[in-house]
Amino acid sequence: MSSDRIPRHIAIVMDGNGRWARKKGLRRIDGHRAAEKSIHEAVEWCGEKGVQFLTLFAFSTENWKRPRTEVSFIMSLLSSFIRRNIDDLDRRSVKLRAIGRLEALPPGPRADLDAAIERTSRNTGLNLVLALNYGGRAEIVDAARRIAVEVLEGRLAPDGITEESFSSRMYLPEMPPPDLVIRTSGEQRISNFLLWESAYSEFVFPEVLWPDFSKTHLDEALAVYSARDRRFGGLADGEDS
Ligand code: IPE
Ligand code: IPE
Ligand code: MG
Numbered sequence: 001m002s003s004d005r006i007p008r009h010i011a012i013v014m015d016g017n018g019r020w021a022r023k024k025g026l027r028r029i030d031g032h033r034a035a036e037k038s039i040h041e042a043v044e045w046c047g048e049k050g051v052q053f054l055t056l057f058a059f060s061t062e063n064w065k066r067p068r069t070e071v072s073f074i075m076s077l078l079s080s081f082i083r084r085n086i087d088d089l090d091r092r093s094v095k096l097r098a099i100g101r102l103e104a105l106p107p108g109p110r111a112d113l114d115a116a117i118e119r120t121s122r123n124t125g126l127n128l129v130l131a132l133n134y135g136g137r138a139e140i141v142d143a144a145r146r147i148a149v150e151v152l153e154g155r156l157a158p159d160g161i162t163e164e165s166f167s168s169r170m171y172l173p174e175m176p177p178p179d180l181v182i183r184t185s186g187e188q189r190i191s192n193f194l195l196w197e198s199a200y201s202e203f204v205f206p207e208v209l210w211p212d213f214s215k216t217h218l219d220e221a222l223a224v225y226s227a228r229d230r231r232f233g234g235l236a237d238g239e240d241s
Contacts, residue, residue, distance in 0.1 A: 005226040007179035009053035011201070012042060013193055016185030016209030023209075029073045034211035036081060045215045046126050047092055049222075053127045053175055057193050061101065061135030078109040078132070082116045089116075093125030099171035100134030101142075129175065136195030143169040143196075170196060177201065180225045184210045184217075202228050 014035060021031030039056065046054045059074055089096060096116050105113070113132070146169045150156035156165070167173060177197040183189075186207045190198070204221045206213075229236050 006049050006222070007051060007225060009055065009176050009178045009180075010042075010046065010051055011055040011057070011178035011181045011194055011198070013057045013181070013183035013187075013191065014038070014210040014213075015183055015187055017211060019185065020209040020211040028070060031209075031211055032070075032074055032077055036084075038210055038213040039081075040085075041214045042218065043089070043092070043094065043126065043128060045218045047094075051126065053129060053178075055099070055129040055131055055175070055178065055194070057131045057134065057191075059100075059132050059134070060192055061133055061138050062192060064133075072106075075106050075109050078105075079112045082109075082112045086116050086119065089128065090120055090123065093123040094120060095123040095125065095127050096120045097127055097129045097172060097175075098132055099129055099139070099175075100132040101138055102132060104133050127175070129172065131193070134171075135192045136190070137192060139171055140196055142171075167196070179230075180204065180221065182206065182218075182221050184208050184213055200230070200232050202230065 017031030017035050018028040019031070020034065021028050024030075042054060042056070045051075058078070063074070064071060086096075098113055098117065102110060102113070113130075143166055147156060147161055147165070151158060151161075175197070177199070178194060178201045180203075181190075181194070181198055181201045182204050184206055186205060188203075188205045194201075202225050204224050206217050206221065208217055235241075
């Protein structure tokens with residue numbers, strides 16, 4: 001398999017924690033706790049393969065609808081995840097980033113996140129992007145607001161609003177669009193993830209629940225991805241009319 005088939009950016013909807021826990025007779029939060037191991041697998045695998053960006057959907061703008069106890073558990077898990085893993089991530093030269101309306105995260109987790117982002121900011125390995133209080137619609141709305149301000153202040157002309165200028169006002173403009181989006185647990189929907197960026201992504205929907213996800217599933221997803229013919233609206237390689 002040639003290395004040009006390695007996706008530059010893999011984005012994962014880590015779904016199925018609750019169902020994993022229920023199947024074992026545990027509480028939903030035990031499923032969230034068990035998710036950490038799968039994150040290690042994904043980070044290691046991406047490091048080994050030379051993937052440049054790994055985006056993990058950890059909390060959506062809609063996930064606030066869940067019971068307060070579950071939401072606060074997930075937020076405290078964010079802090080403990082960072083504290084437990086920051087040394088190891090730094091040693092692996094991982095550069096931690098985040099996308100989403102981060103200002104609405106509770107102050108404690110937000111401070112841990114900011115500190116980890118700052119500490120790893122000069123690393124040159126895998127870009128690990130956590131999507132937190134992230135919504136694809138919110139991201140597009142936030143970009144539109146920034147553009148509106150610039151137009152109002154005369155810094156941008158209306159015909160300067162292009163796909164490129166829009167892209168450059170997304171949360172992480174230097175992030176390439178995901179080549180491959182994986183959603184675990186068998187659900188086949190986007191649930192407001194990377195709406196703008198996934199316009200030409202390849203999608204894979206393994207049945208495995210996120211806490212059982214391992215490098216083997218990534219190998220399988222890569223094999224499926226490698227066999228896909230990405231045309232971007234054009235024709236297949238070597239084909240003409
Ligand atoms: C994904 O697992 C994690 C988050 C949304 C935070 P779920 O909690 O959605 O698990 P299921 O879908 O209920 O099994
Ligand atoms: C998407 O999963 C969000 C995350 C994995 C963080 P959900 O479990 O929230 O999505 P729906 O509600 O099943 O669409
Ligand atoms: Mg779910």
